[in-house]
Amino acid sequence: MIALTGYLAIVAAVVASAWLAVAGFRAARSDNDERSMRTPAALLVGGALVAFLALEAGLVSHDFTIEYVVEHSSRSTPLVFLLASAWAALEGSIVLWGLVLAGFALAVARTVRRGDRLGAGALAVIGVVALFWFGMMATVANPFRVCTEVAGDVCRASSWFPLAAATAPLDGLGVNPLLQNNILMAIHPPVLYLGFVGFTVPFAFAISALARGEQGHVWLERTHRWSLVAWTFLTLGILLGMWWSYTVLGWGGYWSWDPVENAALIPWLAATAFIHSAAVQRKRGMLQGWNLVLIISTFALTILGTFLTRSGTIVSVHSFTQSGVGPALLGFLMLVLLGSFGLLAWRSHLVASARRLDSLASREGALLLNNLVLTVFAFAVLVGTLFPILAEAFSGARISVGRPFFDRITLPLALVLLLAMGIGSITPWRVARAAVVWPRIRTPLRTALVAGAATVLVGVRSIPVVAVVVLGSLVFGVVVRRLWEQTAAVRRGGASAGAAASRVLRGDPGYWGGQIAHVGVALVAIAVAASTGLAARHEVTLTEGESAVVGDYCLEYLGATTRNEPQRTVTGARIRLLRADCEREIVVLEPTVNEYRRPPSVASPAVHTGVFEDTFVSLIGGTTSEIVLGVSVFPLQWLLWAGGLVTAAGGAWAFLGRRARKGLARRERAGERIHV
Amino acid sequence: MYEVIRRLLGWAIPVAAVVVMIVGLWPDGEALDPADRVQSVAAGIRCPFCSGESLAGSTSQVARDLRAIIAEQVEQGMTNAEIEDYFAARYGEQILIDPSWSGRGLALWLAPLAVAAAGAVAIVGMRRRRRET
Numbered sequence: 001m002i003a004l005t006g007y008l009a010i011v012a013a014v015v016a017s018a019w020l021a022v023a024g025f026r027a028a029r030s031d032n033d034e035r036s037m038r039t040p041a042a043l044l045v046g047g048a049l050v051a052f053l054a055l056e057a058g059l060v061s062h063d064f065t066i067e068y069v070v071e072h073s074s075r076s077t078p079l080v081f082l083l084a085s086a087w088a089a090l091e092g093s094i095v096l097w098g099l100v101l102a103g104f105a106l107a108v109a110r111t112v113r114r115g116d117r118l119g120a121g122a123l124a125v126i127g128v129v130a131l132f133w134f135g136m137m138a139t140v141a142n143p144f145r146v147c148t149e150v151a152g153d154v155c156r157a158s159s160w161f162p163l164a165a166a167t168a169p170l171d172g173l174g175v176n177p178l179l180q181n182n183i184l185m186a187i188h189p190p191v192l193y194l195g196f197v198g199f200t201v202p203f204a205f206a207i208s209a210l211a212r213g214e215q216g217h218v219w220l221e222r223t224h225r226w227s228l229v230a231w232t233f234l235t236l237g238i239l240l241g242m243w244w245s246y247t248v249l250g251w252g253g254y255w256s257w258d259p260v261e262n263a264a265l266i267p268w269l270a271a272t273a274f275i276h277s278a279a280v281q282r283k284r285g286m287l288q289g290w291n292l293v294l295i296i297s298t299f300a301l302t303i304l305g306t307f308l309t310r311s312g313t314i315v316s317v318h319s320f321t322q323s324g325v326g327p328a329l330l331g332f333l334m335l336v337l338l339g340s341f342g343l344l345a346w347r348s349h350l351v352a353s354a355r356r357l358d359s360l361a362s363r364e365g366a367l368l369l370n371n372l373v374l375t376v377f378a379f380a381v382l383v384g385t386l387f388p389i390l391a392e393a394f395s396g397a398r399i400s401v402g403r404p405f406f407d408r409i410t411l412p413l414a415l416v417l418l419l420a421m422g423i424g425s426i427t428p429w430r431v432a433r434a435a436v437v438w439p440r441i442r443t444p445l446r447t448a449l450v451a452g453a454a455t456v457l458v459g460v461r462s463i464p465v466v467a468v469v470v471l472g473s474l475v476f477g478v479v480v481r482r483l484w485e486q487t488a489a490v491r492r493g494g495a496s497a498g499a500a501a502s503r504v505l506r507g508d509p510g511y512w513g514g515q516i517a518h519v520g521v522a523l524v525a526i527a528v529a530a531s532t533g534l535a536a537r538h539e540v541t542l543t544e545g546e547s548a549v550v551g552d553y554c555l556e557y558l559g560a561t562t563r564n565e566p567q568r569t570v571t572g573a574r575i576r577l578l579r580a581d582c583e584r585e586i587v588v589l590e591p592t593v594n595e596y597r598r599p600p601s602v603a604s605p606a607v608h609t610g611v612f613e614d615t616f617v618s619l620i621g622g623t624t625s626e627i628v629l630g631v632s633v634f635p636l637q638w639l640l641w642a643g644g645l646v647t648a649a650g651g652a653w654a655f656l657g658r659r660a661r662k663g664l665a666r667r668e669r670a671g672e673r674i675h676v
Numbered sequence: 677m678y679e680v681i682r683r684l685l686g687w688a689i690p691v692a693a694v695v696v697m698i699v700g701l702w703p704d705g706e707a708l709d710p711a712d713r714v715q716s717v718a719a720g721i722r723c724p725f726c727s728g729e730s731l732a733g734s735t736s737q738v739a740r741d742l743r744a745i746i747a748e749q750v751e752q753g754m755t756n757a758e759i760e761d762y763f764a765a766r767y768g769e770q771i772l773i774d775p776s777w778s779g780r781g782l783a784l785w786l787a788p789l790a791v792a793a794a795g796a797v798a799i800v801g802m803r804r805r806r807r808e809t
Contacts, residue, residue, distance in 0.1 A: 286802075357803040368802075372795040380788035387775075387784050401784065402730070402773035404720055409788060446690045453693035456700035463701050470697075 002063050003144040004162040006054030010137045010144070013047030013098065016040045017130035020105065024124030028117045028212065034109075037123050041102075041109035044130060048102035052095050055086050055143055064168035067145040067158040068092060074174035074597065076567040081175050084186035088179045090310050090325060091143035093189060097306075098133045100190075100197040105130060108201055111222075118218060121208030122201070129200055132332050140324030174567065177596040181604060184244040192237030192264060196302045198230025199271060203299035206292055207340060210347050220278050220291065225655045227278070228513075231271050232651030238264050239644035246637075248602065254640065255528075257406040262385045263305030269378035270298040273371045279510075280367050283429060289344070289351040290371070296340040301378075303333045308385070359431045366424025373417050380409045407532070411464055414525055418471035421518050422478050440485075444477025460534065468529035475522035479515045509657020517650025523643030530636040537633075543626045547582055550631045553615060554582035557627060561590065569595045573619055573627050577608055591619040591629070605630075609638050714747045717756050721746075721763050722771050730773055 019040035027037060058066045059073050059082045072085045072092070087096040105126045112119035137143065139160075146166040147155035153169050179185045202223035209219040241264065242254035255261060274294040281287050307329040344351070357364055384401045391399045426440040452470035460466060483504060490500035505512045538550045547556035558574040572592035578585050589606035596602070605618035614637035621628040718731035723739045731739045731746070742763075749759045763771050775781030 357799075360799070360803055368799045372792065372799060375795060376788050376792045379791045383784060383787050398768070398770040399775045399781075400722065400770050400773055401775065402722075405774045405784065446686070446693075449690045449693035449697075453696040453700075456697050461701065466697060466701060 002054050002058045002061070003066050003146050003166075006051050006058070006144040007138075007142070007162040009047045009050035009054060010134060010142075011047075013044055013051065013102065013134040014131065014138050016043035016047055017127050017134050019127075020044060020109075021124050021127030021131060024120050024122070024127055027112075027120035028124060028208065031115045031117070034112050034114050034116070037112060037120065038106075038109050040127070041106045041123070045102045045106045047134075048095075048099040051137070051143075052086065052099045055092060055095055056083060058144075059083070059085050062172070064170075064172055065146050065166035066143075067147050067155045068143045070147060070153070070155050070169055070172045072172070072175060074172040074567070076597070077172075077175055077180065078567060080183065080186060081180040084179070085175050087189045087193075088175060088185070090323070091137070091141045093193075093310070094133060094137055094141045094325075095143055096190060097193055097197060098130070098137060100193050101126070101130055101133060101200060104197060104201055108204075117212060118205065118208050118214060118222070121212055122204040125204035125207045126200060129204070132328075136325065136328050140328050174597045177568075177594065177598065177600060177602045178248065180567070180596070181594060181602045182244060182248045184240055184247065188237060188240040188244055191233055191240055195230050195232075195234025195237050196264075196267070196305070198226060198233060199267070199295070199298050199302055201226040201230070202274075202295050206295045207343065210292065210343050210351075213347060213350055215288075215350055217281050217285075217288070220281060224278070224282075227271070227275055228651055228655035231268075231275060232648050232655070234264070234268050234271065235644070235648045235651060238268060239641070239648065242644070243641060247605070247607070257384070257403050259385050260309045262381050263308045266378050266382050266385070267298050267301040267305055269374050269381070270294060270301055273374035273378070274298055276367050276374075277371050280364055284364055286357070286364065289348070292344055292351060294371075296336075296344070300333060300336050300340070301382075303329060303336060307333060361427070361432045363424060363427045363429045363432070365432075366420050366427055369420045370417065370424065373413050373420065377410070377413045377417075380413075381406065384409075415467055415471060418468070418475055418522065418525060421521065422471060422474040425515060425518060426478055426482055440481065441474075441478060444474055444481050447477045448474040462529075462533040465529045465533040468525050472522035472526040475518050479519050482515070483512075505653070506657055510654050513650045513652075513654025513657060515650070516653055517647045520643045520645070520647030520650055523639055523646060525643075527636050527638075527640035527643055531634040531640065534635045535632060538631045539620065539628065540631060541622075541626055541628050547576075547578075549580055549582065551633055552580050553586075553631070553633075554578040554580055555617070555629065555631065556582070557629075558588070560624075560627075561592075567596060571595070571619075573622075573629070575606070575617055575629065577615060577617070589617050591617050593619050613637065710747070710750050713750050713756075714743060717746050717750070717759050718743050720756075720760065720773050722773050724767055724771060 017040075020037060023036045023040055027034070055068070057063075058069045060079070062069065062073070062075055064070050068089070068091055072089045073082055077085070085092065087093045105123070108119070108126060109123055112123060142160050144162055145158040145160055146162060146164050147157075147168060148159050148164055148166065149155065149157040150167050150169045153171055153173055155169070174180075202219075205219040205223045238261075241261065245256070245261075246254040274291065277287050277291050277294060281291050307326065310325060310329070357368070359365065360368075384405055387401050388399050391397050422444070423437070423441065427437055448470045451473040452466050455466050455469045483501065486504045487497065487500045490503055491497065493500075495503065536551055540548050540550050540555065542548060542555065542557035544557055544559055547554055554577075556576040556578065558576055561570075561572040561574060563570040563572070570592050571594075572590045575589045575591065576585060577587050577589055587608050589608060591606040592604045594602045594604060603618050603620075605616055607617070608615040612635060614634045616630075616632040616634060618630045618632075619627060620630045715732050718739075719733070721731045721742070723729045723731050723734040723736060723742075725736070725738050729736075729739070731742050746759060749762065754762075760772055769775070775784060
């Protein structure tokens, strides 16, 4: 029953997608009534929502006639992870993706009025994209396949036809242990998808504008907020993923240049470049063609990212054809690339930018440098990610590209980016004179140099770390000084400091949102440099009651613990963490190893976060009499999470502030009295 | 008088900061500690039977044994490249975390550089054409 409902909902969504595409296409040519598009958009959301809820219902009610439920949940799975299983595996994640896309489609449809041909065209593009996703759900990635033959706890055979004679095993296989060990795994994918899918909207408007031969930047203005929303969620999604890998994976890192991580980072870099180059087009009319290239690339990269993470290609090229999803995604990616860039080539005479650069020393110049660095960065990570796959596909050689390569390209690019961020945001448009820039940068530069010297004086001897501290402080100082200066100007009008600062920040939310994000990125850069360049790892073997000095700490093994929970067995070690003198206690930690019904067992490290560093203790191995502990020290680790949140907050400020201002303008037009 | 001191300090402080950084970060000329060299070579070699870990990062017995081999080779005075070649010959090229600088691997390093160069030329070109017209 659940399978039938879910499958019919998917079919309804397929119909709605096609309807939306046709209605949008017709309205883009003939000024149809906007209602002609709202109905299919609403039907699309309805279908997607019912399909999603049906999958959840199947999981929660343990309906083991559905193959997905058998393979990704079990009777002992706690409720929250049952709910999260709906997007823990391939087919389910595509359902969630479709639901998010449907939501965006309806939100766009609500902004389209009669005669809005650009918006109607964008809805047609969104309809085509939705047709692909829901089409995949109805065929190669059907989450509602029913189990037709059972062998133990698995379905030996299954059928796409929801009314096929179904049979059910007594219990399911359970959730992948890595995914049910931490609540973050329930939040990370939806947030990331909001970011990924969000870029469909600016992409759709760009294609619509291109196809209609519209010049100018109307499409950019209309999608400005959409891009910011998508960027903010993508930023948060990546941050949550890093946090998850830090707290679950047990090796003490948050970033391993894994293809799955790169698949999210590459579109983030392209989108960041797009947001900056869009500002150049809006202010100066330049880079029209480049903006189209960037938004098409960003969208294509989100598809590529999904392809890389979901088709199994990463493990080996040869697993690519095991499911139909890989070829389908690759085909769609090719269609997007050929169609979009073909359209761009056909319309290229319309998008040639008229305006030229007055001087390299200007805001435009700095933003172009930013775009160059971000593009090279995205490209290098892309090449590094695809290189092993291409090498294997074409020559059969198994080559790997790992951390040393990525770290080596990241450092110089990050330094140039920080410099461009520090100088660029206080450089005037068109032509910058030293007489204008120097007073704005003098004090922050001094502060940055002092910060660098202080870092050396406290004992840091790593050149990359000091360089990042200097440039990061410069970015921070430039923003603070600018805010201080403008606040002081407002305060001369008699406002209090807080009110004045808030007025400045709200006066230009786009600019200040960007500056907040810059501060966040600078903090992240410093944290990454510190936790990479200054980390210390140790290994220690302890018997019960024994203590040992490790670095600046002393660890005492108090005893083993075992806890049986319905879905897992938790084996832990109680460790007392003390200062190096082995007398002053800091905290008692309990790193554990969790064994689920299916392998692998997952280690949960225990972390003590201090002001200066994290002490990260994980249980590596051991016997009944002794244990092996991994003890790592990561300086300024908390700064990474804080910096990431500040970065996302900057994005949020830019779009929320913009909405508040729009609301203000609307009320002003309506003749309302507004007290400021 | 106050203004003179202020200006002097304004220059003296950043200059002193730069001096501190140069002195503090100047390479002290000592050759890398053998243990550090073992670690840096091990970071570039994959642990053969662990998933996605380097010899430096892995806690497995295999990694320990292989690190001991590297330590021996460092003691014998082999260069990093020679040690990597030894492992590549024994376990195949995929044991190296990054492809070497020669052959196929070169393309990996040159591709981003080529894009950077092309982008820089394009940006400079945007400015020049303006001057000509």
